[in-house]
Amino acid sequence: xxxxxxxxxxxxxxxxxxxxxxxxxxxxxxxxxxxxxxxxxxxxxxxxxxxxxxxxxxxxxxxxxxxxxxxxxxxxxxxxxxxxxxxxxxxxxxxxxxxxxxxxxxxxxxxxxxxxxxxxxxxxxxxxxxxxxxxxxxxxxxxxxxxxxxxxxxxxxxxxxxxxxxxxxxxxxxxxxxxxxxxxxxxxxxxxxxxxxxxxxxxxxxxxxxxxxxxxxxxxxxxxxxxxxxxxxxxxxxxxxxxxxxxxxxxxxxxxxxxxxxxxxxxxxxxxxxxxxxxxxxxxxxxxxxxxxxxxxxxxxxxxxxxxxxxxx
Amino acid sequence: xxxxxxxxxxxxxxxxxxxxxxxxxxxxxxxxxxxxxxxxxxxxxxxxxxxxxxxxxxxxxxxxxxxxxxxxxxxxxxxxxxxxxxxxxxxxxxxxxxxxxxxxxxxxxxxxxxxxxxxxxxxxxxxxxxxxxxxxxxxxxxxxxxxxxxxxxxxxxxxxxxxxxxxxxxxxxxxxxxxxxxxxxxxxxxxxxxxxxxxxxxxxxxxxxxxxxxxxxxxxxxxxxxxxxxxxxxxxxxxxxxxxxxxxxxxxxxxxxxxxxxxxxxxxxxxxxxxxxxxxxxxxxxxxxxxxxxxxxxxxxxxxxxxxxxxxxxxxxxxxxxxxxxxxxxxxxxxxxxxxxxxxxxxxxxxxxxxxxxxxxxxxxxxxxxxxxxxxxxxxxxxxxxxxxxxxxxxxxxxxxxxxxxxxxxxxxxxxxxxxxxxxxxxxxxxxxxxxxxxxxxxxxxxxxxxxxxxxxxxxxxxxxxxxxxxxxxxxxxxxxxxxxxxxxxxxxxxxxxxxxxxxxxxxxxxxxxxxxxxxxxxxxxxxxxxxxxxxxxxxxxxxxxxxxxxxxxxxxxxxxxxxxxxxxxxxxxxxxxxxxxxxxxxxxxxxxxxxxxxxxxxxxxxxxxxxxxxxxxxxxxxxxxxxxxxxxxxxxxxxxxxx
Numbered sequence: 007x008x009x010x011x012x013x014x015x016x017x018x019x020x021x022x023x024x025x026x027x028x029x030x031x032x033x034x035x036x037x038x039x040x041x042x043x044x045x046x047x048x049x050x051x052x053x054x055x056x057x058x059x060x061x062x063x064x065x066x067x068x069x070x071x072x073x074x075x076x077x078x079x080x081x082x083x084x085x086x087x088x089x090x091x092x093x094x095x096x097x098x099x100x101x102x103x104x105x106x107x108x109x110x111x112x113x114x115x116x117x118x119x120x121x122x123x124x125x126x127x128x129x130x131x132x133x134x135x136x137x138x139x140x141x142x143x144x145x146x147x148x149x150x151x152x153x154x155x156x157x158x159x160x161x162x163x164x165x166x167x168x169x170x171x172x173x174x175x176x177x178x179x180x181x182x183x184x185x186x187x188x189x190x191x192x193x194x195x196x197x198x199x200x201x202x203x204x205x206x207x208x209x210x211x212x213x214x215x216x217x218x219x220x221x222x223x224x225x226x227x228x229x230x231x232x233x234x235x236x237x238x239x240x241x242x243x244x245x246x247x248x249x250x251x252x253x254x255x256x257x258x259x260x261x262x263x264x265x266x267x268x269x270x271x272x273x274x275x276x277x278x279x280x281x282x283x284x285x286x287x288x289x290x291x292x293x294x295x296x297x298x299x300x301x302x303x304x305x306x307x308x309x310x311x312x313x314x315x316x317x318x319x
Numbered sequence: 320x321x322x323x324x325x326x327x328x329x330x331x332x333x334x335x336x337x338x339x340x341x342x343x344x345x346x347x348x349x350x351x352x353x354x355x356x357x358x359x360x361x362x363x364x365x366x367x368x369x370x371x372x373x374x375x376x377x378x379x380x381x382x383x384x385x386x387x388x389x390x391x392x393x394x395x396x397x398x399x400x401x402x403x404x405x406x407x408x409x410x411x412x413x414x415x416x417x418x419x420x421x422x423x424x425x426x427x428x429x430x431x432x433x434x435x436x437x438x439x440x441x442x443x444x445x446x447x448x449x450x451x452x453x454x455x456x457x458x459x460x461x462x463x464x465x466x467x468x469x470x471x472x473x474x475x476x477x478x479x480x481x482x483x484x485x486x487x488x489x490x491x492x493x494x495x496x497x498x499x500x501x502x503x504x505x506x507x508x509x510x511x512x513x514x515x516x517x518x519x520x521x522x523x524x525x526x527x528x529x530x531x532x533x534x535x536x537x538x539x540x541x542x543x544x545x546x547x548x549x550x551x552x553x554x555x556x557x558x559x560x561x562x563x564x565x566x567x568x569x570x571x572x573x574x575x576x577x578x579x580x581x582x583x584x585x586x587x588x589x590x591x592x593x594x595x596x597x598x599x600x601x602x603x604x605x606x607x608x609x610x611x612x613x614x615x616x617x618x619x620x621x622x623x624x625x626x627x628x629x630x631x632x633x634x635x636x637x638x639x640x641x642x643x644x645x646x647x648x649x650x651x652x653x654x655x656x657x658x659x660x661x662x663x664x665x666x667x668x669x670x671x672x673x674x675x676x677x678x679x680x681x682x683x684x685x686x687x688x689x690x691x692x693x694x695x696x697x698x699x700x701x702x703x704x705x706x707x708x709x710x711x712x713x714x715x716x717x718x719x720x721x722x723x724x725x726x727x728x729x730x731x732x733x734x735x736x737x738x739x740x741x742x743x744x745x746x747x748x749x750x751x752x753x754x755x756x757x758x759x760x761x762x763x764x765x766x767x768x769x770x771x772x773x774x775x776x777x778x779x780x781x782x783x784x785x786x787x788x789x790x791x792x793x794x795x796x797x798x799x800x801x802x803x804x805x806x807x808x809x810x811x812x813x814x815x816x817x818x819x820x821x822x823x824x825x826x827x828x829x830x831x832x833x834x835x836x837x838x839x840x841x842x843x844x845x846x847x848x849x850x851x852x853x854x855x856x857x858x859x860x861x862x863x864x865x866x867x868x869x870x871x872x873x874x875x876x877x878x879x880x881x882x883x884x885x886x887x888x889x890x891x892x893x894x895x896x897x898x899x900x901x902x903x904x905x906x907x908x909x910x911x912x913x914x915x916x917x918x919x920x921x922x923x924x925x926x927x928x929x930x931x932x933x934x935x936x937x938x939x940x941x942x943x944x945x946x947x948x949x950x951x952x953x954x955x956x957x958x959x960x961x962x963x
Contacts, residue, residue, distance in 0.1 A: 021457055028458075029466045043472070146595035148546035150553045150566065151587040154573045158580050216731040220794065221742065223686045225719020225749050225801050234745075238736045250456070257461035261550040265573070275462065276554055279469040287469060291462040298457055314736060314781040 011310060018302040025295040026078070029288055030071050043282045044087045061087065074288070083289040088281050093289040097271055101293065103172055104259060104270035106182075108297070110190040111255050115197030116248060122198065123205020123244075127213070128232050137202060144199035149258050153192035153265045160188060170267040189266045193258050197251040204247045208240035215239075242312045249305040256294055345607045352603020355596035362593055366412030375403035377410040377563045386579040395585045398568075399575045400561075404585050411563035415548060418479040418557070422544045425483025426490050427537065431526075433487070434494025439525060441499075448495070452488045460485040460547075468556045475557040482547060486540055493536045497529035531608045538601035542594045549590050565590050623693035625707045635661040639804050639837050640685070640722075645697035647680055647689065654908045655680050655861045658697075659935075662805060667831065667838040669852035669869070671845060671884065675905045677861040678841045682807050685839065686724055687714050702804070719801035720750055727810040729790035733782040739766075739793050740778035746800040765796040768833075770826055788819035795826065802834070809841040824850050845888045849873060857881050860905055860916035863935060867944040875955050877938040877946035879921045882954070915948070923950055 040063060041054045049057075058064045062073065074084060083093035126137035147155075161169035167187050175182040212218060213236050222231055260272030267273070271290050278286035347353055365372065374394075381401035389396045395404035437448035464481055471477040552558045552566025560567060565586055572582035635641045638661035647655040655677040662668045670678045683689050685699055687706060699706040701721055706714055726732045734742055740762060747761050748754060766774035769792040782790060791811065798806055808827065812820035828851060831838055840851060848855055848869065856866040857880065865878040876882045883901045903920040912918055914929035921928065927949055938944040938951045948954070 017453075018457075021454060024454055025458055025462070029463060032463070032466050032470055142595060142598060143591075145598055146542070147591050148549050148594065150550045151569055151583075151590055154569055154576065154583050155587065157573065158576050158583060162577055162580070216726055216728065217734045219688060220724060220726050220732045220797070221734065221746070223688055223718055223722075223724035223807075224746055224797050225723070226746060227715075227749060230745060230749075235734050235736070239734070253457060253459055256459040257547075258550070260461045260465070261554060264554050272461075275465050276556075279465040279556070280473075282469050284466070284469065287462065287466055291459075291466070294459040294462055298459060302457065312736075314738075315783050 011306065014306050015303055018299045018306075021295050021299055021302075022292075026075075026288060026292050027071070029291045030074065031067065033284065034067055040087065040282055040284065061085070078292065083292065084285040086278075086286050087283045088278075093285050096286055097274060097289050097293060100270050100274055102174075103268055104263070104272060105297075106175075106186055107189055107193060107262065107268060107270060108252075108255060108259055110186055111194040111197065111259075112248070112252060114190055114194035115201050115251060115255070118194070119198045119201025120205050120244065122202035123240075124209065124232075124237065126202060127206040127209035127236070137206070141199040141203055144195055147195070149192045149196060150261050150265055152195055153188070153262060156188045156192055157265075170265075172266075172268045172270075185266075185268075189262050189268060192265070193255055193262045196258075197255055200251050201244065201247060204244050205240055208243045209236040212236035212239040242309055245305055245308045245312060249302060252301050253298055256297065346603055349603040349606065351599050352607075355599035355603070358592065358596045359600065362412070362589075362596075363416065366409055366416055369406075369409035369413055373406040373409045375406040377402065377407045378561055379403070386575060386582070388579075388581050396579075396581055398571055398582060399578075404568075404582075407563035407568060408565070408585060408589060411565050411568060414475060414552070414558060414562070414564045415545065415566075418475060418548050419541060419544055421476060421479040422483035422486060422548075423537065423541055425480050426486040426540060429484065430487045430490025431494050431533070434491040435498050435525060437491070438495035438498025445495070448491070452491055455485065456488050458485070464551065464556070468551075473556060473559065478551065478557040479544075479548065482544060486544065489536055489540050489543075490533065493532045494529060497532055498525050531604070535601045535605045535608070538597050538604065542597035542601070545590065545594050545597070623689040623691055623695050626694060626696040638662055639664045639702060640839075641698070641700040642681075642685065643698040643700070645681065645684060645695070645699065647677075647684055647696075648694045649692055651694075652908050653861065653911075655684070658856075658858075658863050660856050660863065660866060662837045662839060663853075664804070664837055665831065665835045666853040667840060667851050669840045669842060669848040669855045670858060671842060671848055671855055672858035673843055673884075673901075673905050675860075675907070676858040678843075678858055679809055681858070682809055682839065682841050686722060686807055687718070688724075719746065719798075720803060722805045722807060723798040723801055723803035724807045725791070725794050725798045725809070725811050728814040729787055729794045730782070730814070732794045733785075733790060733797075735782050738779060738781055739785075743778075743793065743797050743800060746797055750801040761800075765799055766793070768799065768830070769793070769796045770822075771796075787815050788822065791815060791819075791823055792826065795823075795830070799830065799834070803836055805837045805839060807839045807841070810843070811840070812847065813842075813844075820847075827851060845873075845884060857884070860911055861908060862916060862947060864917065864948070865946040866935075867938075871941075871944050875938070875944070875958065877944065877951040877955050878917075878948045879923050879950075879954065880917045881946075883920075883922075923954065925950070 041057045042049070045053060045057060055064075062070055065073070077084060081094065083097075085092055086096055122137050122140075126134050129137075157169045160166050168181075168185050171185060173181040173185050209232070213231060218231050218235060221235065222228075226235075259270065260275055262268075263270045263272035264276050271293055275287055275290040278284075278290070379402060381397065383401065384393070384397055385399055385401040387393055387397045387401075393403050393405070395408065397403060398407070433448050437445040460482070463485065464478055467477050467481045468474070548557070549566035549569070552564040553570045555567065555570070558564040558567055568586035569583065569590070572586060575582055640662040642658060642660050645655060645658040646653060658677075658681055660668060660670075670681065672678050680689070684693075684695055685706075689695065695707055697707065701717060704713060704717075706717065709717075733739070743765065744758055744762055747758050747765070751758070751761060753761065762778060763774045766777055771777050771789065771792050777785070777789065777793065782793075785793060795811075806827075811827070812823050815823060824847060827838060827840075830836070838851070840847065842848060852869050854866070854868045855872045856863045857872075857878065858864065859878075859880045865872065865876070865881045867875075867877075872881065873885070876885055880901075883899070886899045887901060901920060906912070906916065906919065912929060914931055915921065915924070915933045918924055918928050933947050933949060935945045935947045936951070938946050938955060
C-alpha cells in the first residue's frame with residue numbers, strides 16, 4: 007500500500023516538471039517579439055538589445071529553460087519583464103487571496119453538493135425533480151454570467167455584499183468573509199451540481215446493488231441502507247470527482263478574480279498575459295501546479311482511506 | 320472466408336437499419352431534447368446569417384440612444400455606446416461558433432484517433448496515451464491558455480485550438496472505452512480471422528458502434544467549451560473590443576449594471592440557453608441510447624403495485640408459507656402466472672427450471688423485493704399473514720426474522736466497504752436489540768455455526784479478503800441472524816467451486832436440522848434438488864409445470880419438460896444413456912403461446928396442446944403429484960411399462 011502510494015505521489019510530481027516545461031516551450035511558437043511588446047514600438051534598437059541582454063532573451067530557448075529550471079529549484083522564479091521585480095515577490099502576497107477563494111469554493115461544492123445529491127437520491131419524486139432542474143441550470147450558467155447576476159442582485163439591488171474588491175482577514179475578518187461570499191458562490195456553483203450528480207448516481211447504484219438487496223432481505227433498515235451503506239460506498243467516487251472539479255475551479259478562479267477584482271494569482275496572471283510578462287505567468291503556472299499536486303496527494307490519501315481494498319492490500 | 324465477411328457485412332447493414340431509425344424516432348419523442356435541438360438550430364442559423372439579417376452595424380454607435388430597453392427600432396435594446404444589442408449578439412455569435420468548431424474539431428479528431436489506437440491496439444500505446452491523458456487532465460488549462468494568448472498577441476484561433484487540445488481527454492476516454500468494449504465482441508474477432516487489416520476493422524466496425532457515446536460527449540464538451548470561451552472573451556482574451564463577442568457583452572453589461580440592469584439579460588440568457596440546450600440534447604441522446612434509469616433511489620425501495628385477488632385454492636394452514644395464484648407482471652407483460660405452492664415448516668422446497676422461467680422473480684415476490692415497476696396479484700401467506708396485503712411495517716418485520724435470503728454470488732452479496740463484524744453486527748443489533756459484548760458473542764456464535772473455523776479472524780475481514788466459500792458462509796450467517804422460519808436460497812452454490820458446493824449444501828442441511836427452518840431453494844441443478852429437497856416445483860416460462868415430493872418427481876416425472884431436464888442432467892440421468900440437451904430456448908414472456916408454453920420444444924406434443932391454457936392437474940389422481948400436461952398420465956404409464 008505504501009509503495010503504491012509513493013508511486014502515485016511521484017506520478018503527481020511529474021506534473022511539476024511537465025507544466026512549466028510546456029508553458030516555457032510555448033514561447034518557441036510565439037510570433038511575438040517580447041522586447042518590442044514590453045518596451046513599445048518606439049524603443050530604440052539599443053534599448054531593445056540591452057533589454058534582451060539583461061533578461062537573457064538573447065540566449066537560445068533551451069539555455070534559458072535550463073537557467074530558469076536551475077533557479078526555480080532554488081526558489082528563484084526570475085524577474086518580471088515589466089517592473090524587474092522578483093517574480094516570487096509579485097505573486098507571493100497574492101497566494102492567500104487565491105487560496106481563500108479556492109478553498110472556500112472547495113468547501114461549498116463538497117458540502118452543498120453531497121447534501122443535494124443525498125436529497126436527490128433519497129427524497130421523493132418532487133425533490134428529485136427540483137434537484138435535477140437546478141443541476142441542469144447550474145451546469146448551464148457559466149460562472150462569469152452568474153457572477154454578474156449575483157453582483158446585480160446582492161450588491162446593487164440588495165446591497166448585502168460588496169460588488170468587487172478584497173479585504174485582508176488581518177484587516178477585518180468580517181469584511182474579508184463578506185468580500186468572498188459572491189466570488190465563492192460564482193466559482194463553486196458548477197461544482198455543486200457536478201458533485202450532487204455524482205453523489206446521487208453512486209448512491210442509487212449502491213441502493214440497487216446485490217448487497218443492498220441481501221442486507222434488506224435479511225432485515226437491515228432503509229435508513230441504514232441509505233445513510234450508512236449507500237453513502238459510504240458513494241464516498242470514494244465522489245472524492246475522485248472532487249479532484250477533477252478542483253482543477254476546473256482553479257482555472258475558473260482566474261475569471262472570477264477578474265470579475266470581482268480580487269488581487270489573487272488569477273488576476274495577476276491575466277494582467278501579466280496582457281503585458282506579455284512571461285516570467286510572472288510562468289511563476290503562476292508553477293504555483294497552480296503545486297496546488298494541483300497537493301490536492302491530488304490529499305485526494306489519493308482520502309481515496310486510500312475510503313477504499314478498504316486499497317487500504318488493506 | 321469471403322462469405323463470412325459478407326455475412327458480417329449484411330448483419331451490420333441489417334442491424335443499423337433496424338436500430339438507427341427507431342432511435343431517431345425515440346429521440347423525437349423527448350420534448351425537452353427536441354425543443355433544445357430546435358433552439359440550437361435557430362441560434363446557429365441566425366448567427367450564420369448575421370451579415371444578412373443583422374439590422375445594424377454591430378460597431379455603429381448612437382450615443383443619443385444609449386442604454387435603451389427593447390424598442391421597435393432596437394429589438395433587444397442598446398448598450399452604453401448606443402450600439403444595437405441584437406446585431407452585436409448575431410455578429411458576436413460568429414466568433415463564438417467559429418471558435419467552438421475549431422476547438423471541437425481538434426478535440427474530436429485527435430481524441431478519436433488516439434482513442435481508437437489506445438483502445439483497439441492496447442498494450443504499450445494504451446499505457447502511454449493513458450499516462451499523457453492523466454497529466455493533461457491535471458493541468459490547470461487556464462495558465463496554458465493565458466500563455467498562448469500572451470504569446471500570440473491575443474489570437475482567437477490559437478486560443479481555441481489550444482482549448483481543443485486541452486479537451487482531447489474527454490473524447491479520447493470515451494472512444495477508448497468504447498473501442499475496448501467493441502474489441503471483445505464476436506464480429507470483430509470474426510473480421511480479424513477473416514483477414515481484415517486492423518485499421519479497416521476500426522473504421523468499418525468500431526466507429527459505427529461508438530458514435531452514440533461520442534455524440535453525447537461532444538455535445539457536453541461543446542457546452543463546456545462555450546462556457547470557457549465566454550469567460551475568456553469576458554476577460555478580453557481572444558477578442559479585441561470593440562468587436563462584439565457574447566462574453567465581452569456580459570462584461571459591457573457589468574460596466575453599466577447600475578444604470579441599466581437589462582443589459583445582462585440578452586447576452587447572459589443567450590449563452591446560458593445555448594449551453595443548456597447542448598446539455599439537454601446530450602441528455603436526450605443518452606437516454607435514447609440507454610434505457611432511462613430510475614430517478615430516485617428510494618423508489619427502488621418502494622413496494623410494487625398489488626392487485627387483490629381471490630385465491631383459487633384454500634390456503635394450507637399447516638404450511639409456514641402458502642403461495643396462491645401468484646402472478647407478476649412488469650409494465651403489462653406477465654412474467655409469472657398463477658403460481659401455487661406450500662412450504663411446510665422444516666421442509667425444503669426446490670424451485671427448478673432453466674434461466675428465464677421466473678424462479679428468481681417468484682422468490683423476489685416472496686421476499687418482497689420487487690420494485691415499483693412490478694404488478695403483483697395473488698397471495699403470499701406467511702404464518703397467516705398475506706404479505707401482499709400487509710403494511711410496509713408488517714412486511715419489514717418479516718424480513719430477516721420470518722423470511723431471510725442468500726443470493727447466488729456471495730462475492731457481491733456483502734457490502735465491500737464494511738467488515739464482516741460490522742454488517743453482521745448491524746443485522747444482529749436490529750433483530751436482537753443487543754449491543755457490545757452480547758452482540759459480539761452472538762456474532763461469534765453465528766460465524767461458528769456456519770462452520771467458519773476462525774470466527775474472530777473472519778469478523779475483522781473485509782469482503783474482498785474472503786474466499787467465495789467463506790463469503791457464502793458469512794452471507795448465510797447474515798441470513799440466520801434473525802432466526803428465520805424460512806430461508807430463500809437463490810442458486811446458493813452456482814458461483815462456487817465444485818469442491819465447495821457440497822460443503823455449502825451440507826451446511827444448509829445441518830442448519831436446517833439444528834434450527835428447524837424451512838428452505839426455498841432456487842436452482843437449475845436437479846442434482847442439488849436430489850441432495851437437499853423434500854418437495855419440488857418445476858417452473859417453465861412463468862408457470863409451475865409439475866410439483867411433487869422429491870422421490871415421486873425423480874421416479875415418475877410426468878411433464879415432458881421435467882423428463883427433458885432429468886435426461887440432460889449428468890448426475891441424475893441413468894448411467895449408460897446419452898445425455899440430451901433440450902433443443903430450443905425458453906420463450907420470452909411476450910411470446911408465450913396461448914396453449915402449452917412448452918409446445919415448441921415438446922417431443923410428445925399433439926394438436927390439442929396448443930388449443931388453450933393447460934390446467935395443473937393431479938397425475939393418476941394422486942393428491943401430491945400435479946402436472947400441467949394433457950398427456951401426463953399417459954407419459955407416466957408408458958414409462959412404467961417400459962421399465963417393467
